[in-house]
Amino acid sequence: MYSIGVDIGGTGIKAGIVDCKGKIIYRDQCKTDVEGGFDKIISDINIMVRKLISDNHIDKNEIKSIGFGVPSFINKQGKVTCVNLKWHEVEFVSKLKEVFSEFNVFAENDATVAALAENKYGSMNNSNISVLITLGTGVGGGIIINGKPFVGAHGMGSEIGHVVIGENIYDCNCGNNGCFETFCSATALIKYTQIILKDYDKNSIIRDMCENDLSKIDAKMIFDAYRQEDYLAKEVIIRFKKYLAIGIAGIVNTIDPDIIAIGGGLSKSSDIILQDLKEMVRNHILYKNEDFADIVVATLGNDAGIIGASLLN
Ligand SMILES: [Zn+2]
Structure with a gap:
């Protein structure tokens, strides 16, 4: 069949x-x-x-x-x-x-x-409580409990991207301010980089990479600049990871999953994203001395x- x-x-x-x-x-x-x-x-x-x-x-x-x-x-x-x-x-x-x-x-x-x-077939090993966070143009969330999708009583649960985790310098498409997605999506990385480059910064190598056309900036450029130790890219990625840790800690505090996988386009830079992430999450969870979810990269891609x-x- x-x-x-x-x-x-x-x-x-x-x-x-x-x-x-x-x-x-x-x-x-x-x-x-x-x-x-x-x-x-x-x-x-x-x-x-x-x-x-x-x-x-x-x-x-x-x-x-x-x-x-x-x-x-x-x-x-x-x-x-x-x-x-x-x-x-x-x-x-x-x-x-x-x-x-x-x-x-x-x-x-x-x-x-x-x-x-x-x-079932990728990174989350048939774990009982599994959460996928997709970091792409937006931030998506999928929750699987005992092999079944969990979407809540009205079908609108697991919208992790629109959990409010801070106050941000621009509003989310959904009309709220401070959604996870406005800190941790590719769009968020690009927007924040553009704002700093436009208003404050003159010397970041991202300016050369995009040939001074800020509309050409993409997430890969920012991660590449980070690898070259560009200070602006570092600032942007540090901020991104700070909020990613806060967002994940909220998930851990709420449903305490066995495993959390990071997918979506940004997961191509999982080496940078996952580095020290678990300890950063630990700083924001309630029971800091307990074991909590493994954080891994999604493996099935598109x-x-x-x-x-x-x-x-
Ligand atoms: Zn939103």
Whole structure:
């Protein structure tokens, strides 16, 4: 038997046929036609998934389920509002059930789906209480308890990126100030670096790296500058890690997981991120002398979305 996982992102949609060992055996992808609207995106997914099945001569009866990861909260009625996709209360789950009526269809938030994959086949070793934190354009969170996604009583839990952990110099997209995501995402790193470079600093090597065009700064540049001991990059990364530790300590104080994995684009610099992080977290947790969660780097990378979606049931 096989399962299909579909990972819906703001720029691209990836689909894969996954075997019973969590291996993606066939895959395809297409652009997310955000301007085309909800119906166009669903139609593109339908075409891609059915082509994936027929091109690879898979018998429909061999497909146990089709799972979808979406970069948003799915409410109890299966409706989705997602700013990045320009969806406002679209009938996401019922539409998928209609389009794929001959299959078992499941859907969940993308970070939750990725956490499911990391827990079963990646970095989190089937631990009883596992948390994935994705550090990318935003900060996402997925919580897996005894092998099952935990999203709370109303489906809106595990939004780690929007837990308020301080007071920040700019507001979050969600309207609040001080969200985890405004300190620890790639966007946050870039924004903070730009602000300091613009207002105060003249000598950081980041200025050369971006050829004095601050809009060209990306997270990799900041980590590269850190490796070259640039003092501004150091200041930015120290601040980032300080808040990362505070955010993780909040998770430890609340649910005391066995393991916490760091994923997302920034995890490519996990050597810098994980260094001394556990001790920094310890300074902010309540029971400082106790054992607490291992903090590791996620291992499945971009495949976590497809694999995790295929595991939904
Ligand atoms: Zn927020």
